[in-house]
Amino acid sequence: MARPSPRIEVAHEALRQAIIEQALKPGTKLPEDVIGEQFAMSRTLVRAVLAKLEAEGLVDANPKRTATVAQPTLAEARDVFEVRRALEAEAVRLVAKRWQPSFADELDSLLRQEDEARARQDERVSIHLAGEFHLRLAQLSGNALLERYLRELITRCSLILAVFGRPHSSDCAIEEHSALIAALRKGDADGAVAIMHSHLGAVERRALLGGDDEKPAALGDVLSRYAAAVTARQTTKPPRTANQP
Amino acid sequence: MARPSPRIEVAHEALRQAIIEQALKPGTKLPEDVIGEQFAMSRTLVRAVLAKLEAEGLVDANPKRTATVAQPTLAEARDVFEVRRALEAEAVRLVAKRWQPSFADELDSLLRQEDEARARQDERVSIHLAGEFHLRLAQLSGNALLERYLRELITRCSLILAVFGRPHSSDCAIEEHSALIAALRKGDADGAVAIMHSHLGAVERRALLGGDDEKPAALGDVLSRYAAAVTARQTTKPPRTANQP
DNA sequence: TCAGCAATTTATGTATACTAATTTAGCCAT
DNA sequence: ATGGCTAAATTAGTATACATAAATTGCTGA
Structure with missing residues (x-):
């Protein structure tokens, strides 16, 4: 399982950590060029990193919009x-x-x-x-x-x-x-x-928390997410923030 | 789980099928430009396809060498x-x-x-x-x-x-x-x-077949694979063949 | 003041160009 | 012949350029 480039691995691991430690909160936008700037790599490589993170379920990526830190339902x-x-x-x-x-x-x-x-x-x-x-x-x-x-x-x-x-x-x-x-x-x-x-x-x-079932949980999702957001505090300047209170 | 491009999906699925139906035998080289030619896409996209196939365990890909159809051990x-x-x-x-x-x-x-x-x-x-x-x-x-x-x-x-x-x-x-x-x-x-x-x-x-254990199976792997290779027959011209008897 | 539209900016999709490494082929020496 | 060595051809790694689509901003009119 040798990976093509060590740089991709580095960025991948860094983003992974940032996401699971909540330094990047769910919903945060992850524009390719901003990330490329941070890790000194071209969008080509950033794309590979984001693809991996998406496969892992850590980022949400839709066809033509900016990838975001995943917000699991x-x-x-x-x-x-x-x-x-x-x-x-x-x-x-x-x-x-x-x-x-x-x-x-x-x-x-x-x-x-x-x-x-x-x-x-x-x-x-x-x-x-x-x-x-x-x-x-x-x-x-x-x-x-x-x-x-x-x-x-x-x-x-x-x-x-x-x-x-x-x-x-x-x-x-x-x-x-x-x-x-x-x-x-x-x-x-x-x-x-x-x-x-x-x-x-x-x-x-x-x-x-409360094991709500299926549909009625939709609103609950949002609210609990909001609660988490106001509790957390930003550490380093993240690329961008999606929902600010 | 919307994917970035339909073309990538098409090529991905096509290769998947070709591999599991043995139209492409294990070990067959999959050079990026040859694939790109077949599907009329640039190496950029081919790369994304191969990355997915590698993640699925269908192709073996090492850092700087041509990807091949996976040969599971x-x-x-x-x-x-x-x-x-x-x-x-x-x-x-x-x-x-x-x-x-x-x-x-x-x-x-x-x-x-x-x-x-x-x-x-x-x-x-x-x-x-x-x-x-x-x-x-x-x-x-x-x-x-x-x-x-x-x-x-x-x-x-x-x-x-x-x-x-x-x-x-x-x-x-x-x-x-x-x-x-x-x-x-x-x-x-x-x-x-x-x-x-x-x-x-x-x-x-x-x-x-024979459930050999661990280490001593190494040689068995090679031989059974060899047997499979000589038994099978090429259908369409594959990009290249790795081990010919 | 706010809704809706247009222009601008931003960000992605993809191809291509350039570089560097690997593989192959040919050649020489043993 | 055989083994290894060098040069040429392939092929992957990566950046960048250009086209296109989305988001944003600002303007206009009710």
Whole structure:
């Protein structure tokens, strides 16, 4: 999976981070030339970057209008969590099957870091590490494709949390991660899968607040998004802002 | 999910079809200018098409060399089937949950067509319809993301079958599809999931022949691929051929 | 003051030109 | 002949130019 150019990767990763950390809020316009200026590349390359981000579901891109940071709908959010649950359960199953003691060390180490960040009140690092835990688990499954899909899903969950979640709601409870490791350690595959299921159920509930169904949620989407927007604060000057209060 | 240009879609779909039908054999070089000539578009657009195909796992693309039709390894094939099993089981679960009698009609109709094609000895249509059945099931799940992933996985399975499978081995048994519909019809969700599991297990076994493990399969990969190459015959003049005996 | 239209500006769609790297072919030496 | 070395031809990487469509601004008239 070698990529054509390192510069594309750099810009891609930078935008990814900016989006999931909410430095670029959902709905923010991403004009090709502005981005090209920032990363010192031509629109040709910017286009490739945006195409990737769109494929990942992180930006919305319509035929002849400026790409924007994605604003996931409630229906999309539900879909993402549904698929994530299925794949992450499979990942746990696979990890349990090829379990080795060294795996526990790896996961424990991440868990400790996560705990420390939480203690330090370091929101950003804490959220990032929670994602890392799940991603590492996917890697330990030994299935590269599963890892790719889960990386995408975990990233999209971050964005969904940014759009729908309460400000400052942490997305993963450390105890749940801890219980998962314990189950894996004693070889309880089914137990581990069950824990992962309920863990992700909890994450989804925390992320989606009231589980409104389908249509009537449309207005709710907008309002919760608005609430998130006024709460957040701009860090560096973003290219442009879509909806200002 | 509106795409930038219809022309890109056309070329994308055409290449997709050509690849999964083996009109372009695995390993075949896909130079940008040759493709651009065929579809009357500039390399700029061809590049976008190839990027998509690479993301789907249908073409191999390394930094500065000509893209080629993908040659899945045994390890990749295993990964694809593993993820497909997990997601397709989830799809069946979802379809069972929102089951409606009209679903049965839809699936039955596909099944009938499949049966007729088989009776007509129409390999190409038969294989295509088998894929359609699984795809339609994914659509009935009501989860757009799940559908997208499964479309990708089903396509890759076709390519895998082309590389590893015996020539003329059909990939899906009609009775298995039939049993699945029956289980869904009587509301037996768990039964349906079980049938799907064993069905995909059977498909994988048929596709991968001898289930060699990991490392020692490396040589096997090459040889089975070689066997496939000498068996197949060129239809239209392909841009170029990678390995000629 | 506001609605609606026109001119302007901005941003995308696509082709093409130029550069740099890789592959191929031919040639020399062993 | 065979192995490697150099030159020529291919082919990808990237920027840029031009055409076209969308968004915006400002103007005019009710």
